[in-house]
Amino acid sequence: MYFQEIGPILSSVDEPMALCTVVATKGSTPRKAGARMIVTQSGTVYGTVGGGHFEQKVVVQALEVIQSGTPGMFRHELLQQHDMCCGGTMEVFIERMERKKxxxxxxxxxxxxxxxxxxxxxxxxxxxxxxxxxxxxxxxxxxxxxxxxxxxxxxxxxxxxxxxxxxxxxxxxxxxxxxxxxxxxxxxxxxxxxxxxxxxxxxxxxxxxxxxxxxxxxxxxxxxxxxxxxxxxxxxxxxxxxxxxxxxxxxxxx
CATH class of the missing domain: 3.40.50.720 (NAD(P)-binding Rossmann-like Domain)
Structure with a gap:
């Protein structure tokens, strides 16, 4: 997801959402630092941070951030935690996105x-x-x-x-x-x-x-x-x- 795509989504979606950004990677990973994904409160996903079980877990974490309002950094070991053969490590920062009132x-x-x-x-x-x-x-x-x-x-x-x-x-x-x-x-x-x-x-x-x-x-x-x-x-x-x-x-x- 390109940065320019985020604004139109924020202005068109009428529900709370979270922005998930890959901030660091190590080894073989499906996406590199800078990859972004938006998750809405209803579970709609825009963009991708890598797919598979890893992305499903990120969606769950994003929904938790939407609920709590507290941003967080989440580290994922792709092989050990998600059985993904690429086997690298990804760190994802998730923050709730607030729309203008x-x-x-x-x-x-x-x-x-x-x-x-x-x-x-x-x-x-x-x-x-x-x-x-x-x-x-x-x-x-x-x-x-x-x-x-x-x-x-x-x-x-x-x-x-x-x-x-x-x-x-x-x-x-x-x-x-x-x-x-x-x-x-x-x-x-x-x-x-x-x-x-x-x-x-x-x-x-x-x-x-x-x-x-x-x-x-x-x-x-x-x-x-x-x-x-x-x-x-x-x-x-x-x-x-x-x-x-x-x-x-x-x-x-x-």
Missing amino acids: KLYIFGAGHTGQALSRFAVEAGFDVWLVDDREAYLSRCSDPRIHCVLQNFEDALRSLKFDADAFVVVMTYRHDIDRQILALCIRQPHAYLGMIGSRRKILVTKKRFRDAGIATVHELDAVDMPTGLAIGADGPAEIAVSILAKLIAVKNNVNP
Whole structure:
């Protein structure tokens, strides 16, 4: 497997995976140092480090690394351990590969624009969604996915999973509530909505009264989104939101 092949696999596979790299060999071996193989959590294999019983064992070790998250160096004596007649020794380094966390920002206003810029620098895979072309056209960073669509249609096309981060901050309260109602029972790592205390109280009451969400589901939504650091203005508010996203990503309680 060539290095250039790794990126497309990482961007297209929606499950945890491990990269297995042959780092040293001695004697006769089926592959030399530099050979790479990717193993996904479901057991799909891309590339090869040599085949046979040896490779089967590497796959097992890769699955263990995916589960534990701890990288490791594994030494294989091909003749003694795997009954392979080539008889050499191979050392394989296995590491879990982390995909960028998707961040869906609904609303490309001043704060949404600032958050998208800061978040992409922090390593998030940023999707900025709005139905106003004039606002999205201000986004010039090619790393940011700009989605010009009706919000409801965009929600149908975006992929939600347990690693998805969602921030709702459109230009109208009713649209914010519509998006929140559609997202609240989707899988996600984080769901937050911008708003004043009154907006949040009204939203919670309407959702409870209409049976849209339970008290527990509403309490799990970060409203108002971000850390309470006295932020003022789009840039500071965006920083407070990004700080909260990073804390959730890193499993830290700020």
